Amino acid sequence: MHAAANGGGGTRSASGARVRSGKEPQTSARVRSRVRSLTMCAVLAAVALALSYAESLIPLPAPVPGMKPGFANIAIVVALYLLGGRRAFAVNVLRIALAGLMFSGVFAMFYALAGGISAMLAMVALKRTGAFSVIGVSVGGSAAHITGQIVLASLIIRRGALFAGLPIFLISAVAGGVIVGLIAHLLLRALPRRITE
Amino acid sequence: MKERFPTGKPMRKADAILIAALLIVSIIGAVFALYAGSYTNEANVRVTANGALYGVYPIGGTREIVVKGIYENRIVIERDGGKMQVRMADATCPGKDCVRHAPVNLSGQCIVCLPNRLLVEIVGGENDFDAFTY
Numbered sequence: 054m055h056a057a058a059n060g061g062g063g064t065r066s067a068s069g070a071r072v073r074s075g076k077e078p079q080t081s082a083r084v085r086s087r088v089r090s091l092t093m094c095a096v097l098a099a100v101a102l103a104l105s106y107a108e109s110l111i112p113l114p115a116p117v118p119g120m121k122p123g124f125a126n127i128a129i130v131v132a133l134y135l136l137g138g139r140r141a142f143a144v145n146v147l148r149i150a151l152a153g154l155m156f157s158g159v160f161a162m163f164y165a166l167a168g169g170i171s172a173m174l175a176m177v178a179l180k181r182t183g184a185f186s187v188i189g190v191s192v193g194g195s196a197a198h199i200t201g202q203i204v205l206a207s208l209i210i211r212r213g214a215l216f217a218g219l220p221i222f223l224i225s226a227v228a229g230g231v232i233v234g235l236i237a238h239l240l241l242r243a244l245p246r247r248i249t250e
Numbered sequence: 251m252k253e254r255f256p257t258g259k260p261m262r263k264a265d266a267i268l269i270a271a272l273l274i275v276s277i278i279g280a281v282f283a284l285y286a287g288s289y290t291n292e293a294n295v296r297v298t299a300n301g302a303l304y305g306v307y308p309i310g311g312t313r314e315i316v317v318k319g320i321y322e323n324r325i326v327i328e329r330d331g332g333k334m335q336v337r338m339a340d341a342t343c344p345g346k347d348c349v350r351h352a353p354v355n356l357s358g359q360c361i362v363c364l365p366n367r368l369l370v371e372i373v374g375g376e377n378d379f380d381a382f383t384y
Binding site for chain 1: 258259260261262263264265268269272273275276277278279280283298301302344345347348350351352358359360362364365367368369371
């Protein structure tokens with residue numbers, strides 16, 4: 054709101070009402086793109102939150118309790134490609150904080166945060182290499198996510214026993230990562246590019 | 251007008267290599283964990299609470315252990331068919347993931363209750379996962 058009001062550069066009449074002039078679209082293009090990108094952030098955060106909530110309501114059969122496909126990350130991967138690493142990270146932190154306060158609880162929030170930070174670092178790094186597609190980036194993020202969570206859990210428990218479960222979690226992470234990556238790929242392909250421009 | 255986001259091919263060579271590498275590493279790890287976790291009667295149930303050793307109990311006999319921390323967990327060692335097993339019978343933690351966890355009966359397996367910082371693991375016998383301790 055402030056950005057739009059101060060940086061708009063549009064001419065104003067004495068009464069404060071915006072005067073429509075030919076120059077205006079050009080000068081406010083940057084602001085419009087910023088507003089668009091902010092709006093996209095908010096939309097993706099809302100989508101991610103909704104997916105988190107849906108996933109928490111429908112418990113899928115999993116070999117280990119707490120194992121889940123992580124559909125919320127569809128929105129995060131889309132955010133990474135549309136808005137870049139920083140904005141995607143902001144969207145994810147927002148999603149985790151809101152989910153933690155609304156339904157998943159504070160404990161789950163900290164583990165989700167550990168996973169989210171690890172995943173984002175891995176995804177940004179993989180994306181930068183340019184060698185991976187959306188699916189590869191998503192799988193790498195998914196694997197980093199569970200590894201980060203197990204590292205945090207082991208630090209809290211102060212025993213290494215949890216690492217014995219890592220292989221099983223990694224296999225499910227790869228499966229989840231492929232599904233999430235594929236959906237994100239299809240979504241990105243379907244969205245018009247000018248959505249954030 | 252309808253310019254699309256440049257996504258490229260859905261699967262590239264690097265993706266396939268990454269996925270294959272992760273799967274191979276985890277399958278080797280899983281096989282190793284399963285092989286190392288062969289059941290022995292000399293195994294113990296080791297309970298770690300708040301990062302400190304709470305107690306070590308022989309898996310030989312039926313037993314009930316109640317651990318009080320921020321939350322309360324009730325661990326049960328019991329005979330199921332021919333084998334001894336350990337399960338989280340009850341907990342007052344919010345998620346109850348520990349209670350939903352399947353009973354464990356192999357050395358190296360564990361049940362964790364993260365909210366209560368509680369770890370119940372089967373150790374000892376021939377294959378001790380203490381090598382993983384740090």
